[in-house]
Amino acid sequence: MLVLGPLGFAAPWLLLGLAALPVLWLILRAIPPAPIRRRFPGVALLLGLRDAEAQADRTPWWLLALRCLAVAALIAGFAGPVLNPDPREPGSGPLLVLLDGTWADARDWPARLDRATQALAEAERDGRTAAVVALTDPPAGDLPFRAPRSWEGQLPGIAPQPWQPQDAPGWAQGLEGDFDTIWLSDGTAQDWRAPVLAALQARGEVRVFESARDVLGLAPARFEDGAIALTALRARTDGSRGIVVAAHGPDPNGIERELAHADALFEDGAGQVEVTLDLPPELRNRVTRFEVEGVRSAGAVTLTDDTLKRREVALIAGRDDREGLELLAPTHYLEQALAPVADILDGDLDEVILANPDAIVLADVATLPDAQARALAEWVAGGGLLVRFAGPRLAASEVSRDTEDALMPVRLRAGGRSVGGAMSWGEPKALRAFRDGSPFAGLEVPDDVQVTAQVMAQPDPQLSERTIASLTDGTPLVTRKPLGEGQVVLFHVTANAEWSSLPLSGLFVQMLERLAVSTRAARPEAAELAGTTWRISDRLTAFGRIEEAGNLPGVPGETLAAAAPAPATPPGLYAGEDRRVALNVIGPDTALAPAVWPAGVPVEGLAVTRERPLKGWLLALAAALLAVDAIASLWIGGRLSRGGAMRVAPMLAMALGLALALPGGTARAQQGDPQAETDEAFALAATSETVLAHVLTGNAEIDRIAEAGLRGLGDALFARTAVEPADPMGIDLERDELAFFPFLYWPVSPDQAQPSDAAYARLNAYLRSGGMILFDTRDADVARFGQGSPAGRKLQELARPLDIPPLEPVPEDHVLTRTFYLLQDFPGRFAGNDVWVEAAPPDAEAVEGMPFRDLNDNVTPVVIGGNDWAAAWAVDENRRPLFPVGRGFGGERQREIAYRFGVNLVMHVLTGNYKSDQVHVPALLDRLGQ
Numbered sequence: 001m002l003v004l005g006p007l008g009f010a011a012p013w014l015l016l017g018l019a020a021l022p023v024l025w026l027i028l029r030a031i032p033p034a035p036i037r038r039r040f041p042g043v044a045l046l047l048g049l050r051d052a053e054a055q056a057d058r059t060p061w062w063l064l065a066l067r068c069l070a071v072a073a074l075i076a077g078f079a080g081p082v083l084n085p086d087p088r089e090p091g092s093g094p095l096l097v098l099l100d101g102t103w104a105d106a107r108d109w110p111a112r113l114d115r116a117t118q119a120l121a122e123a124e125r126d127g128r129t130a131a132v133v134a135l136t137d138p139p140a141g142d143l144p145f146r147a148p149r150s151w152e153g154q155l156p157g158i159a160p161q162p163w164q165p166q167d168a169p170g171w172a173q174g175l176e177g178d179f180d181t182i183w184l185s186d187g188t189a190q191d192w193r194a195p196v197l198a199a200l201q202a203r204g205e206v207r208v209f210e211s212a213r214d215v216l217g218l219a220p221a222r223f224e225d226g227a228i229a230l231t232a233l234r235a236r237t238d239g240s241r242g243i244v245v246a247a248h249g250p251d252p253n254g255i256e257r258e259l260a261h262a263d264a265l266f267e268d269g270a271g272q273v274e275v276t277l278d279l280p281p282e283l284r285n286r287v288t289r290f291e292v293e294g295v296r297s298a299g300a301v302t303l304t305d306d307t308l309k310r311r312e313v314a315l316i317a318g319r320d321d322r323e324g325l326e327l328l329a330p331t332h333y334l335e336q337a338l339a340p341v342a343d344i345l346d347g348d349l350d351e352v353i354l355a356n357p358d359a360i361v362l363a364d365v366a367t368l369p370d371a372q373a374r375a376l377a378e379w380v381a382g383g384g385l386l387v388r389f390a391g392p393r394l395a396a397s398e399v400s401r402d403t404e405d406a407l408m409p410v411r412l413r414a415g416g417r418s419v420g421g422a423m424s425w426g427e428p429k430a431l432r433a434f435r436d437g438s439p440f441a442g443l444e445v446p447d448d449v450q451v452t453a454q455v456m457a458q459p460d461p462q463l464s465e466r467t468i469a470s471l472t473d474g475t476p477l478v479t480r481k482p483l484g485e486g487q488v489v490l491f492h493v494t495a496n497a498e499w500s501s502l503p504l505s506g507l508f509v510q511m512l513e514r515l516a517v518s519t520r521a522a523r524p525e526a527a528e529l530a531g532t533t534w535r536i537s538d539r540l541t542a543f544g545r546i547e548e549a550g551n552l553p554g555v556p557g558e559t560l561a562a563a564a565p566a567p568a569t570p571p572g573l574y575a576g577e578d579r580r581v582a583l584n585v586i587g588p589d590t591a592l593a594p595a596v597w598p599a600g601v602p603v604e605g606l607a608v609t610r611e612r613p614l615k616g617w618l619l620a621l622a623a624a625l626l627a628v629d630a631i632a633s634l635w636i637g638g639r640l641s642r643g644g645a646m647r648v649a650p651m652l653a654m655a656l657g658l659a660l661a662l663p664g665g666t667a668r669a670q671q672g673d674p675q676a677e678t679d680e681a682f683a684l685a686a687t688s689e690t691v692l693a694h695v696l697t698g699n700a701e702i703d704r705i706a707e708a709g710l711r712g713l714g715d716a717l718f719a720r721t722a723v724e725p726a727d728p729m730g731i732d733l734e735r736d737e738l739a740f741f742p743f744l745y746w747p748v749s750p751d752q753a754q755p756s757d758a759a760y761a762r763l764n765a766y767l768r769s770g771g772m773i774l775f776d777t778r779d780a781d782v783a784r785f786g787q788g789s790p791a792g793r794k795l796q797e798l799a800r801p802l803d804i805p806p807l808e809p810v811p812e813d814h815v816l817t818r819t820f821y822l823l824q825d826f827p828g829r830f831a832g833n834d835v836w837v838e839a840a841p842p843d844a845e846a847v848e849g850m851p852f853r854d855l856n857d858n859v860t861p862v863v864i865g866g867n868d869w870a871a872a873w874a875v876d877e878n879r880r881p882l883f884p885v886g887r888g889f890g891g892e893r894q895r896e897i898a899y900r901f902g903v904n905l906v907m908h909v910l911t912g913n914y915k916s917d918q919v920h921v922p923a924l925l926d927r928l929g930q
Contacts, residue, residue: 017075060636063629063632063633063636066625066628066629066632067625067629069625070621070622070625070626070629071622073618073619073621073622073625074618074619074622076618077614077615077616077617077618077619077622078615078619080613080615081613081614081615081618082612082613082614083612083613083614091122091123091126091128091180092126092128093128093178093179093180093204094128094129094130094131094143094145094177094178094179094180095119095123095128095129095130095131095148095179095180095181095182096130096131096133096143096179096180096181096182096200097116097119097120097130097131097132097133097181097182097184098133098135098181098182098183098184098200099112099116099132099133099134099135099158099160099184100134100135100136100165100184100185100186101134101135101136101137101158101159101160101161101165102135102136102160102161102162102163102164102165102186102188102542103160103161103162103163103297103298103299103542103585104186104187104188104215104297104299105160105184105186105542106160106296106297106298106542106543106544107211107213107215107295107296107297108211108213108606109159109160109543110757111211111606112184112211112606113155113156113158114606115184115209115606116132116155116182116184117152117155119182120132120148120149120151120152120155121148123148124147124148124149128148129145129146129147129148130145130146130147130148130151131143131144131145131146131179132151132154132155132158134158134160134161135165135168135171135196136160136161136163136164136165136166137161138165138168138171142176142177143175143177143179145179153753154753156753156754156755156756156757157753157754159542160542160543161542161567162298162540162541162542162565162570162571162585163564163565163566163567163570163571163585164190164192164564164565165192166566166567168192168195168196169192169195169196169199172195172196172199172200173195173199175199175200175203177203178203178204179203179204180204180205180206180207181200181203181204181205181206181207182207182209183197183200183206183207183208183209184209184210184606185208185209185210185595186210186215186595187210187211187215187235187594187595188215188235188592188593188594188595189235189593189594189595189596190595193595197597197598197601201601206601207601207602207604208597208601208602208603208604209603209604209605209606210595210603210604210605210606211605211606212605212606214234214235214236214241215234215235215236215297215299215592215594216232216233216234216243216292216295216297216299216300217232217233217234217299217300217585217586217590217592218230218231218232218233218245218290218291218292218299218300218301218302218586219231219232219233219302219586219587219588219590220302220307220582220584220586220587220588221287221290221302221304221308222308223307223308223310227276227277227278227279228247228276228277228278228279228284228287228308229274229275229276230245230274230275230276230277230290230302231272231273231274231275232245232264232266232272232273232274232275232292233271233272233586233590233591233592234266234271234272234592235271235592235593235594236594237266237268237269237270237271238268238269239268240265240266240267240268241265241266242263242264242265242266243263243264243265243266243273243292243293244261244262244263244264244292244293244294245261245262245264245275245277245290245291245292245293246258246260246261246290246291246293247259247260247261247277247279247287247289247290248287248288248289248290248291249286249287249288249289250286250288251286256288259279259283259286259287260277260279260283261293262275262276262277271591271592271593281310281312281343284308284309284310285309285310287304287308288303288304288546289301289302289303289304289546290302290304291544295544296543296544297542297543297544298540298541298542298543298544298571298585299585299586300544301540301544301584301585302582302584302586303538303540303546303571303572303573303582303583303584304582305573305579305580305581305582306516306579306580306581307581307582310341310342310343311341311342311343311357311358311359311516311517312342312343312345312355312357312358312359313338313342313343313344313345313357313358313359313360313361313517314344314345314346314347314352314355314357314359314360314361315331315334315335315338315344315345315346315361315363316348316349316352316360316361316362316363316365317329317330317331317363317364317365329496330363330364330389330391330494330495330496331361331363331495332496333495333496333497333503333504333508334361334363334495334503337503337508337509337512338512338517341513342517345357349368349372349375349376350372350375353375353376353379356379356384357384358384358385358516358517359384359385359386359387359515359516359517360376360379360384360385360386360387361387361388361389361495361517362386362387362388362389363389363391363494363495363496364389364390364391364392364393364394364494364495365388365393365394366393366394366396366397366399367397367399368407373406373407376407377406377407377483379486380407380483380484380486380487380488381483381484381485381486382484382485382486383484383485383486384486385486385487385489385515385516385517386407386483386486386487386488386489387489387490387491387515387517388407388408388488388489388490388491389490389491389493389494389495390454390455390490390491390492390493390494390499391494391495391498391499394412394455395455399412400412401413401414404460406483407483407488408488408490409466409479409480409481409488409489409490410457410458410460410462410463410466410476410479410481410490411457411458411460412455412456412457412458413455413456413457413458428450428451428452429450429451429471429472429473429475430445430447430449430450430451430471430472431445431449431451431469431470431471431472431477431502431507432445432469432470432471432472432474433445434468434469434531436531438468438469439468439514439515440468440469440478440510440511440514441530441531441532442527442529442530442531442532442557442558443507443510443511443514443530444507444527445507446505446506446507448501448505449500449501449502449505449507450500450501451471451477451493451499451500451501451502452499452500453493453498453499453500454471454475454477454492454493454499454500455492456475456492457475457476457479457492462481463476463479466479466480466481467479468480468489469511475492476492477491477492477493478490478491478492478511479492489515513579514579516579525561526557526558526561526562527558529557529558529560529561529581530557530558531557532556532557532576533554533555533556533557533576534554534555534556534557534560534574534575534576534581535549535552535553535554535555535574535575536549536552536555536570536572536573536574536575537549537572537573537574537575537580538572538573539552539570539571539572540570540571540572540584540585546572547800549570549572550796552570555568555569555574557576560574560581560583563583564587565583565584565585569583570583571583571584571585679737682736682737683737683740685726685729686729686737686740686741687740688726689724689725689726690723690724690725690726690742690910691725691726691727691728691729691740691741692710692713692714692725692728692729692741692743692745692906693710693728693729693730693731693741693743693744693745694706694707694709694710694728694729694730694731694744694745694746694747694870695730695731695733695744695745695746695747696730696731696732696733697747697748697749697752698751698752698753699749699751699752702747702749703730705747705870705871705874705882705883706728706730706745706747706870707728707730708870708873708874708875708876708882709745709869709870709871709872709873709874710728710745710870710873711727711728711874711875712873712874712875712879712881712899713725713873713899713902713903713906714726714727714728715875715879716873716899716902716903717902717903717906720820720903721820721903721907723906723907723910729741731744733755733759733762733763734755734756734758734759737762738762738763738765738766738771739765739766739769739771741771742770742771742772742906742909742910743771743772743774743905743906743909744766744771744772744773744774745773745774745776745869745870746773746774746775746776747776747778747870748775748776748777748778748791748794748795748798749778749791749794750790750791750793750794752794752798754797754798755798757801760801760802763802764801764802764803767802767803767804767861767862768803768861770859770861771861772859772860772861772862772863772905772908772909773861773862773863774862774863774864774865774869774905775795775798775799775862775863775864775865776828776865776866776867776868776869776870777789777791777792777794777795777864777865777866778791778866778867778868778870778871779791779792779866780828780830780831780832780833780865780866780867780868781830781868789866791866792866795864799862799864802862804861804862805838805839805861806838806839807836807837807838807839807862807864808836808837808838808839808840809834809835809836809837810826810835810836810837811840812824814837814840815908816837816860816863816901816904816905816908817904818904819903819904819905819907819908819911820900820903820904820907821900821903821904823897823900823901823904825897826865826867826897826898826901827867827872827894827897827898827901828865828867828868828869828870828871828872828873828898828901829867829868829869829871829872829883829885829898830866830867830868831867831886831894833865833866833867834865835863835864835865835867836862836863836864836865837860837862837863837864838860838861838862859908859909859912860908863905867898869898869901869902871883871885872885872894872895872898872899873898873899873902881895885898
């Protein structure tokens with residue numbers, strides 16, 4: 001390719017034809033030949049007469065210039081001109097397009113995909129094979145080199161991961177063969193980068209591409225001096241830069257919103273800046289995450305857990321402190337343990353219950369008035385934590401003797417047990433190691449903790465399962481029982497050091513923390529989490545979005561304490577029995593620095609200069625100039641008179657049509673955009689009548705069955721309801737508008753391609769605007785929904801970026817059970833699989849005498865199942881069923897129920913939840929026979 005400034009020519013040798021333009025000028029000047037002049041007297045008789053046809057004695061200069069310009073445009077056009085060409089040397093051999101694929105790539109991931117697309121186009125032009133690999137998910141075995149064009153459909157499915165590559169040097173050193181590499185780096189310094197570069201350079205040339213944008217990070221929040229402190233990081237330190245750190249969490253109505261924000265400024269040369277947020281406890285405890293505004297990256301988001309939330313704890317003692325004897329006060333050691341990590345509330349029990357703290361601690365409180373006892377029991381049942389400590393008052397009382405008290409976890413024996421008493425020990429007892437299943441499992445028991453007295457529990461069948469800590473002789477030390485949504489815990493010793501040395505030990509603070517009475521201001525260590533299992537509830541994506549984690553396996557506590565983000569331990573929020581621990585991409589000790597490359601490695605930016613071919617425009621210009629030349633020649637020759645114009649009009653029309661048919665802006669201006677015409681026809685077909693649509697999966701057989709199924713369902717709607725659907729349509733998620741369709745049927749197959757980000761944006765907008773999608777995994781004959789099925793796993797992958805609300809199996813009183821037909825089962829070609837819809841609101845409760853709940857006017861945006869409804873609905877062109885369903889009459893009955901489910905589904909989409917209105921109760925009760 002010849003490059004001249006911003007222009008390039010694919011066939012520059014054709015430009016030699018421009019040297020012939022002077023010769024062409026002379027030839028055109030000589031034709032037609034000039035007439036010979038002869039003086040003849042009789043010519044005077046012809047003066048005043050006009051010839052119908054005239055011939056010029058010399059071609060005008062402007063017409064010659066027009067013809068030369070047209071020829072020059074033809075020559076330049078066939079030379080393959082390109083605007084903004086890439087002045088590179090053609091490569092040979094295989095090409096590896098390597099992406100780091102980390103969270104630092106997410107901030108400009110579309111630009112990286114554009115650069116990868118251009119690299120594949122260059123490889124296609126050079127006749128090379130190519131492979132695209134992300135280091136966070138490298139392929140096993142040899143590199144998958146193949147035709148570059150085959151990667152175009154897979155690029156949108158490649159996404160960054162919120163962790164660093166796990167064994168990049170080992171993978172790179174195991175590569176074989178020679179190939180060149182285009183490395184799209186995330187721009188951060190990493191220990192594994194140098195050995196990977198050395199391994200790639202041993203295979204061929206390496207070119208590196210990095211973004212000019214800075215990499216930002218946000219370290220986990222800390223609680224310091226009564227305020228929240230955060231540290232913002234950046235990789236490059238040149239220049240100053242301002243950022244905004246925002247705190248997000250639910251408001252009192254449960255709506256996620258920004259709760260507070262603070263400005264910060266990176267000084268020139270500074271790689272980090274401290275940010276402080278002073279929030280009241282009520283607001284601070286609502287914060288679920290902090291993020292740097294405007295940065296789409298997991299590194300710019302830090303999740304909060306129990307280390308930031310200071311719990312509100314009320315301490316109530318059964319007796320007043322004795323003046324001058326603070327160490328003997330019932331709550332002294334509790335205050336010392338809780339004051340640094342919790343907000344302690346004062347007041348009597350009635351006031352405390354109204355304040356709704358996280359926990360209430362009763363230190364040697366025995367008997368409560370009935371009113372207070374009922375109020376306290378209701379508070380615990382609503383999710384509160386009641387922690388009780390024994391003491392002389394409780395030991396001497398009759399509380400929970402013959403019958404178990406609601407606010408006690410076990411029945412107690414009369415009196416107590418102490419060294420030297422009637423039920424005495426020979427010597428103080430130590431603690432037994434905590435068993436598995438106890439909230440204290442994994443905590444180390446100090447040898448110096450001794451118990452000299454305790455209240456004894458009555459032997460009961462439930463005593464063993466309610467004991468969560470015991471002494472070496474097996475007597476319970478701490479017991480617990482659930483009460484509604486909350487729990488009641490009893491320490492069988494005092495909260496001070498009168499009966500044991502437990503309050504003097506560090507174990508006392510750890511036990512309170514495990515019970516969620518307090519929280520620690522630092523991340524727990526491996527020894528503290530030993531013996532516990534944690535499940536991730538919310539997962540953080542590389543783009544900084546928080547998603548539901550699904551059914552991922554649990555993680556041992558000691559592993560989680562030392563874990564870094566990885567495929568087995570993805571970043572997110574991990575929940576234990578009573579606590580939550582956040583695993584963030586940026587840790588307290590993480591440092592960001594720019595990547596440093598050797599001098600011999602070329603480093604370029606991600607900006608992609610789009611090459612624009614000019615061949616079509618130049619050929620269109622040449623055709624237009626030749627058309628003008630033809631008109632000018634006719635005008636000069638006098639052939640544009642009335643009679644002449646009629647003869648040449650067809651020829652002019654053909655020339656004009658030829659000019660407009662060539663590529664260029666003129667053709668678009670005259671004929672219109674074909675794509676626009678196609679879109680307009682699509683919109684008219686989709687909106688002229690009600691149309692049921694299905695998502696095109698790329699599998700011709702599945703798409704054929706889906707179309708036949710919707711055709712059969714449309715026939716049932718036409719025959720049974722007022723809905724008269726037109727022929728169904730297949731929808732390309734990447735191209736077609738979804739807002740025209742009230743209902744989409746999406747058959748899921750394991751090998752269908754992942755939609756692009758733009759397609760997901762349209763799908764989320766469709767769901768939020770009232771559309772419904774029926775996901776059908778079509779696997780109910782081999783697996784229940786989401787359990788081990790390839791289609792089920794593919795559904796989870798497809799639905800992960802969608803804004804789907806919480807789901808539940810269709811309840812018996814859901815509006816889908818009565819929209820048109822009364823149903824309790826929803827079979828398709830298969831039966832028995834669960835069907836999932838949007839979960840009912842928490843406050844939707846059944847009212848006595850009403851057959852169903854008032855579920856308001858919401859329409860479930862998704863319905864998920866695997867019963868293969870399209871196959872049950874499908875009919876051929878003669879309206880005969882395409883597939884068998886069951887056997888005999890039972891099978892046809894199942895097909896009929898499948899049709900009824902389809903009718904209910906479409907009527908639900910079109911009419912909403914009007915059947916939930918209580919005005920329908922009498923008619924429905926009559927139909928139900930009640």
